[in-house]
Each structure stands twice: as C-alpha cells, then as structure tokens.
Amino acid sequence: MTATTVLRAARWVDVAAGEVCSPAVVVVDGDRISAVNPVESPRDPAVELDLGDVTLLPGLMDMELNLLIGGPGGPSGLPSPMHGVQDDPVYRTLRAAVNARTTLRAGFTTVRNLGLMVKTGGYLLDVALQRAIDQGWHDGPRIYPAGHAVTPYGGHLDPTVFQRLAPGIMPLSVAEGIANGVDDVRACVRYQIRHGAKLIKVSASGGVMSHSTAPGAQQFSDEELSAIADEAHRAGVRVAAHAVGDSAIRACIRAGIDCVEHGFLASDETLQMMADTGTFLVSTTYLTEAMAVDRIAPELRKKAEEVFPRARSMLPKAIAAGVRIACGTDAPAIPHGENARELCALVDRGMTPMQAIRAATVTSAELIEAGDELGRLAPGYRADIIAVPGDPSRDIAATLDVRFVMKDGAVYRHDGVDRRDRG
Numbered sequence: 576m577t578a579t580t581v582l583r584a585a586r587w588v589d590v591a592a593g594e595v596c597s598p599a600v601v602v603v604d605g606d607r608i609s610a611v612n613p614v615e616s617p618r619d620p621a622v623e624l625d626l627g628d629v630t631l632l633p634g635l636m637d638m639e640l641n642l643l644i645g646g647p648g649g650p651s652g653l654p655s656p657m658h659g660v661q662d663d664p665v666y667r668t669l670r671a672a673v674n675a676r677t678t679l680r681a682g683f684t685t686v687r688n689l690g691l692m693v694k695t696g697g698y699l700l701d702v703a704l705q706r707a708i709d710q711g712w713h714d715g716p717r718i719y720p721a722g723h724a725v726t727p728y729g730g731h732l733d734p735t736v737f738q739r740l741a742p743g744i745m746p747l748s749v750a751e752g753i754a755n756g757v758d759d760v761r762a763c764v765r766y767q768i769r770h771g772a773k774l775i776k777v778s779a780s781g782g783v784m785s786h787s788t789a790p791g792a793q794q795f796s797d798e799e800l801s802a803i804a805d806e807a808h809r810a811g812v813r814v815a816a817h818a819v820g821d822s823a824i825r826a827c828i829r830a831g832i833d834c835v836e837h838g839f840l841a842s843d844e845t846l847q848m849m850a851d852t853g854t855f856l857v858s859t860t861y862l863t864e865a866m867a868v869d870r871i872a873p874e875l876r877k878k879a880e881e882v883f884p885r886a887r888s889m890l891p892k893a894i895a896a897g898v899r900i901a902c903g904t905d906a907p908a909i910p911h912g913e914n915a916r917e918l919c920a921l922v923d924r925g926m927t928p929m930q931a932i933r934a935a936t937v938t939s940a941e942l943i944e945a946g947d948e949l950g951r952l953a954p955g956y957r958a959d960i961i962a963v964p965g966d967p968s969r970d971i972a973a974t975l976d977v978r979f980v981m982k983d984g985a986v987y988r989h990d991g992v993d994r995r996d997r998g
Contacts, residue, residue: 577605578621580984584962587611587631590936590951593929595968599631603958606983611952624989626962626979632932633950634684634716634959634982635974636939637914638857638903639815639836642671642678642688642718643700645907668700675704675715677912680988682961682977685717685939685949687903689815689836690724690732690752690776697751699723702771714987717959719943721815722772723752725763725803727794731782731817757802760795764806774943775807777832779816780823783839783878784871784908790882791820791840800830813944815857819882821845828854834942836903838893839863839886846889846896855942857903860890861920865909891925900926901942902935915974928971958984 580603587599602610602617644667662670678686688701701720708715726732732752754763764775779795781788788794795803800816807814813833818824821842824835828848834855835841841849849856863883868876893900904917921931940950948957962979980988 578984579604579609579617580622580624580958581616581620582624582626582631582960582981584626584631585628586966587952588633588932588968590633590929590933591953593933595630595966601631601952601960603960603981603984606958606985608952608954608956608958608960610954624979624986629962629964629978630966630973631952632682632961632963632967632974633936633952633956634961634980635682635915635918635935636685636902636943636950637678637683637716637906637917637935638687638834638901638939638942639689639859640678640686640904640906640911640914641690642674642686642704642715642911643667643691644670645911646670646674664698664700668704671700671704672707672713672715674907674911675708675713675718678906678914679714679716679982680977680980681912681914682963682974682980683716683914684959684961684980684982685719685943685945687719687721687774687815687943689721690778690817691722697766697770699767699770699772705771705773717982719773720771721774721776722767722770723763724776724778724817725752725754725760725767726778727755727799728753729788731780731785731788731794732778754799757798760799760803761806764803764810768807768810768812772812774812775803775814776836777803777814777816779818779827779832780820782817782819783882784875789820790878791822793820793823793826795826797826797830800826800832804831804833813942824849828852834901836905837886839882839889841889841893843892843896846893846898849893850897850899853899855899855901855938856893857901857942858886858890858893858921859903859905859908859917860887860924861917862905862908863887864920865916887924890921894925894930899938899941900934901939902931913975915977918971918974922971929968931971932967932974958982 584599699722705718749763936950
C-alpha cells in the first residue's frame with residue numbers, strides 16, 4: 576500500500592484551463608496525484624500539510640541548462656574560460672550535484688541537460704548524475720541528459736575553441752561529440768545513445784560565446800543535419816539544435832530537428848515555418864539582458880552587443896506567430912537557481928503570465944514527450960508540485976519565491992527547510 580499525502584493551500588493553477596482555482600486540496604498516493612479537490616478527503620493520511628496562503632503549481636521545467644558548469648550566485652554564473660582543462664570529471668560532477676540541488680529548490684523539477692564542452696574520456700557525466708538522482712542518492716530534478724553536444728571541428732561547442740588551445744593539446748573524437756561528415760555524425764549520435772543520452776544536441780550554427788564562429792553561420796551541411804535527425808529519431812529520441820542564424824534554423828526545420836535553442840536571428844518567414852511545422856523554440860531570452868558581457872573577451876562582447884538586441888525583438892514575433900515556446904535558461908549563462916527569471920522575461924516579451932507558466936509546464940512536457948504525466952496538477956500525473964505566494968497568473972515574479980517543492984511525492988523544500996517526507 577502506498578503512503579497518502581494531502582496538500583492544502585489557498586489556490587492552485589489549472590494549467591489546462593488557464594485558471595487559478597480556490598481552494599486547493601491535492602491528494603498524493605506514492606509518486607502520483609490521485610485527486611484534486613475530491614468530494615471527500617482521505618481519512619487518516621500518512622502526511623497532511625496545510626501550506627496556507629500560497630498557490631500550488633506543477634513543478635516547473637528548464638529545457639536548456641548545463642548543470643556541470645558554473646555555479647549558483649555571482650553576477651552572471653559564467654564558468655572560468657579554462658574550466659575545460661582545469662576541472663577533472665570528478666570535480667565537475669560534484670559541482671553538478673550542487674547545481675542540481677539548487678535547481679530543484681528553485682522549483683524546477685525537470686530539466687534537459689544540453690551538452691558538454693569538455694574532454695571527459697567519453698564519459699557522459701550528466702547521465703551519471705541522472706542515475707544518481709533517480710536512485711535517490713542525491714537531491715535534484717528529473718534530468719533528460721544529452722551527453723556530449725555534436726559539433727564539427729572548430730565549431731561552436733568544440734572545447735578547443737572555447738579554451739583557445741593549440742593543436743594537439745586536447746585531442747577529441749566522436750566520443751566527446753566531435754564529428755565531421757555523415758558517417759561521423761551517425762557514429763556520434765549512436766555513441767551518445769549507447770551510453771544513456773535521452774536526447775541529442777547538435778551545434779547547428781555558430782555561437783555568440785565562441786571565438787571561431789560567426790553566430791549566424793550554418794556549421795553542419797544539410798546532409799549532416801538530416802543524418803543526425805534520422806539517426807536519433809530511429810532510436811526514438813529527439814534532437815535539440817543550438818541555432819542562432821536564420822539559415823541554420825531553416826536547415827534544422829528542413830532536416831526534421833525537433834527543437835531550436837535560442838533562434839536569436841530568426842526572420843519572420845522562418846518563425847512562420849516553425850509555427851507551421853510545430854518546431855519547438857527554447858528562446859533563452861533572459862540571458863540577453865542579464866549575462867555579464869563586461870566580463871567576457873572583447874570580440875565576444877562585440878558579438879553579444881550586435882546579436883542580443885535582435886534576439887529580444889525576435890521573441891515577441893515568435894509569440895505572435897504561435898511558435899511552440901518552451902522555457903529554457905541556458906544556465907549558467909544566468910546563475911543556477913535563478914531559472915524563474917526566464918518566466919519573467921517571457922512576460923516582458925509579450926506572453927501573459929499564464930502563457931509563461933504553460934511554457935515552463937505543459938509545453939516543456941510536450942517537448943520531452945511526457946505530456947501525459949508531467950506539467951499538470953491532475954489525477955494520474957506525477958506528484959511534482961511547488962508552492963509560491965500570491966497569484967502567479969497576475970504577477971509572474973511570484974515564481975521567484977518558491978516556498979515548497981515536491982517531486983515524485985517526496986518533499987524537498989518546505990518553509991525553507993529541506994525534508995524528504997514519504998509518510
């Protein structure tokens with residue numbers, strides 16, 4: 576028999592209906608919600624928590640972050656430029672465990688960890704962290720790991736470019752995501768999936784934060800992008816593409832790639848293509864105003880000053896076009912634990928607060944093909960539940976003040992004190 580927990584609060588968000596309802600009584604049996612506002616509450620539940628004047632929401636989701644780099648706090652959360660050669664895999668994984676706990680306590684119960692930029696001997700460190708969390712060894716969100724990002728020689732996310740290393744200093748192979756040509760990219764995708772990746776990330780265009788690439792330049796050929804999508808889809812996993820430039824975004828759409836990360840320079844016509852094909856956008860819009868660009872190299876700062884204003888003007892057009900927008904921060908581009916600032920930025924760009932909540936719940940759940948068990952407070956759904964003061968449908972900033980966190984029926988935060996009550 577599973578333990579029963581009853582949560583009581585002043586309000587709850589019905590994401591499907593787009594309404595805030597009162598009062599809230601949520602019954603949890605084991606790791607699932609069994610009832611919301613039932614006619615009769617269970618008698619003698621194992622745990623009953625009256626959370627008071629708060630609003631219950633489904634656990635929030637961040638569809639682009641990297642727990643293995645950066646840390647909570649600081650002006651930008653950016654890692655040291657030399658982290659790829661200074662931090663060994665053990666140190667990096669221990670740091671990721673701290674970031675995972677910070678992210679969970681911020682109310683984000685599910686995340687996609689999108690790609691490494693370091694040499695790891697082929698080990699998929701985010702897969703290892705996911706396993707440790709799933710087995711209950713450490714507190715953290717549910718992780719959908721991508722392993723190593725697939726990128727060509729010299730492309731965005733090639734770690735030798737990020738660290739500006741001389742030839743031969745850091746030899747890399749498909750085991751670390753470096754791939755050139757159709758055969759290589761297929762082998763690279765197979766390697767990540769073989770060792771536990773639940774999705775594939777590809778670096779389809781140049782980036783703002785890499786030294787050797789122009790942000791708008793398409794990096795992989797159309798044939799390579801199609802091969803990546805085909806290989807991943809035949810294995811039953813989706814593909815996320817770092818794509819800043821307009822032509823690269825269009826190539827990703829034509830290749831059947833499922834999700835575009837950033838999309839900063841997308842034209843009106845390309846945004847309409849995304850809406851027509853159902854391609855997801857993870858816009859990472861908050862970083863364009865919050866990243867500490869004064870701390871980066873001058874040539875990168877120049878790119879940011881050119882691209883970020885265009886990115887901020889792109890998103891309102893994507894919202895108006897009906898593009899499926901999921902919440903993602905690109906942390907540590909902003910500090911881990913401040914993930915909800917992305918929801919505030921989505922509202923600043925033209926979403927209603929309820930649309931921003933949907934981006935971080937039901938739309939994100941659809942992106943990871945978990946829409947039948949994540950993203951709603953409804954019977955049969957996983958018991959991922961958070962509580963915030965006030966009414967987030969009126970003031971989205973309430974999501975920055977998480978008071979209670981439950982994931983899979985276990986309590987990880989309650990009035991600022993960590994607990995793990997299972998009855």
